[in-house]
Amino acid sequence: MAKQSVFRGLQQLRSYLTSLEGSNKSIFILFTGDKNEQDGSSWCPDCNVADPVIHKSLNLLSEDSEFITCYVGDRPTWKNPQNEFRMDKDIQLKCIPTLMQWKKNKVLREEQCADESLVEMLFEN
């Protein structure tokens, strides 16, 4: 099972990624909408559908890989066209949920993240 971590906002994510530089690990990042505290569901309905599918497949990840969940904010924060994740030149996030292998250009977007076989394909690679 991969090492799992959770971050909120770009800065946290960036500094963790920097710490991993040169480690040659496979890094997978799920960008998803913030969850509410009552029932742990997100304001983003697609994220809620994708979440269990992705977590079910986490066991496919190798020991030395990293799985990062990154919350992009509440709805108004995300919908802002100037959102930091949208503006970041390496991430250029267009939609959530987005599941990607960092630096490898392998990306699943929206309902693709809820397709078990696609998620498996990404994790098995």
Place this chain on the structure above:
Amino acid sequence: MRLFSKLLRHRSHYLFQNSYQVTLTRPRCESLFCINSTPFYTLAQKSPKILNLELNKNSIYSISGIRYTSNKMPPINKSVETYVEDLISQNKIVVFSKTTCPWCIKVKALFKSLNEDFKTVELDELSNGDDVKNYLIEKTNQTTVPNVFIKGMHIAKHENGAMHTQPKKGEPVDQFVNELIKTSRIVIFSKSTCPFCAKVKDFFKSLNETYVSVELDQIDEGPAIRDYLYEKTGQKTVPNVYVKGVHLGGYDNTLKAHTEGRLAKIFNPEEVKDDVKYDYDMIVIGGGSGGLACSKAAAANGAKVAVLDFVKPTPLGTTWGLGGTCVNVGCIPKKLMHQAALLGEGLEESREFGWQTPEKIAHKWETMRENIQNYIGSLNFNYRVQLRDKKVDYLNAYGQFIDKHRLLITDKKGKTKEITGKNIVIAVGGRPKYPEDIIGAKENSITSDDLFSLPYNPGKTLCVGASYVSLECAGFLKGIGNDVTVMVRSILLRGFDQQMAGIIGDYMEKHGIRFVRGSVPTEITRIKEGQPGEYLVKYKNENGEILEEVYNTVMLAVGRDVCTSDLNLDKVGVKLNPKSKKILTTFEQTNIDNIYAIGDVIDESSANGRVLELTPVAIKAGQLLADRIYGKSDVKMDYYAVPTTVFTPIEYGSIGYSEEEAIQTFGEDNVEVYHTSFWPLEWTVAHKPHDVCYAKLICNKNDNMRVIGLHVAGPNAGEITQGYAVAFKLRATKKDFDMTVGIHPTNSEVFTTLKTTKRSGEDIGGAGC
């Protein structure tokens, strides 16, 4: 009156009661050519009774719904010529007729029956009828009436159930041909003396089908039409047959289409049904450029599709992901490595532009390799995502035929399974050839399949072969700083324009790539392990002497073999070209009705030996094929004037004929070559040579100076060439190029200002602003 009342409606045809088939027309037939052909014939030859009929002027005859009025013409006062030409241009249908002529009456009745408005001119009622008649004879070469024009086009004299036609004066032949095959049910391009033309006509008559023929030996435009057909269909010979816009070919192909039921399908497209259940509507063997494009297009048309892709490891053990040659070991990595080399060159030149670029700039193979491989990895992944999105099943397994609908598939672990498909598309491409007469070739050399993912810099490299793959790899290896030798048996770039090949060779040689000509390796032995190791290459030169040299890497690029040998094609009887082992296809269909092939693996008859082994060719053919099978399309791949570019240190782009080919096809006297050398602006300040870059246009003097070949050697040749390919599609002439405004300062603009012909022998040295 008596006669016409014998006309009975029978199905969609009009028949005479005495059962002579008239085939006036199918009522919904769009084609006017086949409409008015037959009545002449049937009446004249088979029903002499009719000739005795007396028909009164100004009377109305009503026959099974057909009404006909003959109308009296006022005398005319315009000049005869204006009068006739105005009539022809202002009326959809004009019938020059005589009131006493029964055939004239029939043709008029025919148009009436079709509810077509037409203008009748009764020559025997005109005061100057004879003048009109004489003018018509002069214009049409036809002495008899009725003399019919439809939409300005003369409908020529009739013969046994058929029509002849020809272009209007000044009408471009391509427009004429395309309009004709679009609007006519059956078109036969023919020669009046050709026995097979007669046979194919008899064949259609035996099917009770009427046809339009164009007799190429009887009209001035004959040769131009023949050339255009050659270009369009790849077929030089007559008869050249089209049915409902579908090209069938000659007599044999037409008969074959008939016996195989394809002809019937063309006539009645909806009558294809079959109830057998298969796992898939379509199975594509090979997930390369062609296979992926075809499978996605088929799925988009609603078909249930599987695509098999399996990469057999190279002798060195290299494998790769989904996407085929281009993505993994072809176009993509090679263009990126070419770019690496260009950047190095740019860094050198940058000093002339003021950059304080350090004297020593080093290249790191590993970084380039990793970044390129990462990008390829993302493409492999995205192809798989796309296939999922399009609901195409991707099977990472090797496919072989059991029968024409059944495949045995074997996965990586050796597990086998059978799957069935209604249609099978073979898109297996090719792999680099290992010559059998080089001892140690497989063990001690690499090919392009290994080079792009090689974990270490190949070092001092020998590229064996004169193929574009060999030259391109040699080019970028030199460009990133390696010591490179190219060993060739004879000419460079066989099949390409040899003048251009010469320019590339010279340029590479001047840039420090060594060429060992007239030589072939005989033995490669490893003398030192390592990354890279050391290999001793023994080779034989022109004089039969055996020489030797040590290299770190030997890369063989002596051509490619298509992957047809393991498919069990003999089990299903798919025919191959015995020499190249390529699959013989006609419009991408093999000799087996449900088996198709696309891409590098085909020898396509409509392409006349010119299927370029290129990714966009495989893609387009695959998409069009899927649209033909599952969509309602009948658009075929056009293999003529496919543009291509060789990404050697000086790039070379071309479209259409090479100079040699043009001269061979059209004759030296009929080919005009316009050419120039040019000095790219960005080369001036960089002190690069002014007389290396070169452009030429090859024109067909017999076809209005149609541009049939374009060649350019220089920076960004690919970007230059692509746009001009559209001009070829539009059949541009030299004048069109001349009338085009250039973009200054670019290299591409040279094609708008070419003045010097090769024939003139005039100097083509560097031109200024």
